[in-house]
Amino acid sequence: MSNTDRLFLAGVIGWPVSHSRSPLMHNYWMKQNKCIGLYLPLAVQPCGLATALSALKPLGFTGCNVTIPHKQMTLKIVDKIDETASTIGAISCITLQKDGSLLGTNNDWYGFMANLKQEHPDWRANAGPAVVIGAGGASRAVCYGLMHEGVEEIRLVNRTYAKADTLAKQFGKSIKPLPWKMRHQALEDVTIVINTTNQGMVGELPLDISLDHLPNSAIAADIIYVPLETPFLTAAKHRGNRTLNGIGMLLHQGIPAWKQWFSIEPVVTPELKEMMESSLIKI
Ligand code: NAP
Secondary structure (H helix, E strand, O other), X not given: OOOOOOEEEEEEEEOOOOOOOHHHHHHHHHHHOOOEEEXXXXXXXXXXXXXXXXXHHHHOOOEEEEOOOOOOHHHHOOOEEOHHHHHHOOOOEEEEOOOOOEEEEOOHHHHHHHHHHHHOOOOOHHXXXXXXXXXXXXXXXXXXXXXXXXXXXXXXXXXXHHHHHXXXXXXXXXXXXXXXXXXXXXXXXXXXXXXXXXXXXXXXXXXXXXXOOOOOOOEEEEOOOOOOOOHHHHHHHHOOOEEEOXXXXXXXXXXXXXXXXXXXXXXXXXXXXXXXXXXXHOO
């Protein structure tokens, strides 16, 4: 069947969701792949989540992405959860199965790793330790991705130590939890440091960290994409470190979603990246 013989319908469920840039990107791919279809922002309050998910099949959706604040609650609603979502403890993508059941997975880890590998192809997982700052939902996906890639030591610093400790106990010995006050020294000898906190996001304070111990060869990555360049990335750039912003993570997690929904592998083109970045600059 050609891409013009069926309706491609998917969306993103969140609350609020009107700010989401996902429709821009998925509808770009609809055009690029000559698909007749639509990717919709679906504004659903937590109290309506179960009803909204049960309506996906009768409405003809192939699947949907799940965003804040529904990523954890969705675990309790879908029919099946794959091992990745279960380990990360959050669902970012749902696919309708042939029998009408809902399968939940998590593609955020893939988005982070694919973006890192595209932007910094010389980075090697086995070249040294990584530091992850933050131990929330996104941190779990980033840690999963780094471990999947073979990073042997991930120093995990979080404001609330207990959360980092819990994550380490679940993920295994590659994760070394450290108290918040160690965040500056933890940067010694690392190949990459990743900010997964909300610090530096528009409306929040900058991440409170000194980069004095960061090797010049290390990559500084932030998964925040509003703004595209956080104060943490600006500081890293000024001292000569290579950087990575969060927009690519959002773009690349869409690739496995399309494979799962439509059996199509879309491409993160420079044009798409530029389009997404310019839509964010306007904020
Ligand atoms: P979350 O689960 O609420 O976790 C928030 C994290 O930030 C926790 O580790 C929290 O530490 C830390 N934090 C909050 N306030 C802090 C402060 N004042 N000082 C130090 N640490 C602080 O949120 P999330 O879902 O992981 O999202 C985190 C960020 O990632 C958000 O900015 C989100 O937009 C971004 N994100 C980006 C993508 C992408 O595709 N690029 C995907 C997902 C998320 P405590 O544990 O001490 O509270």
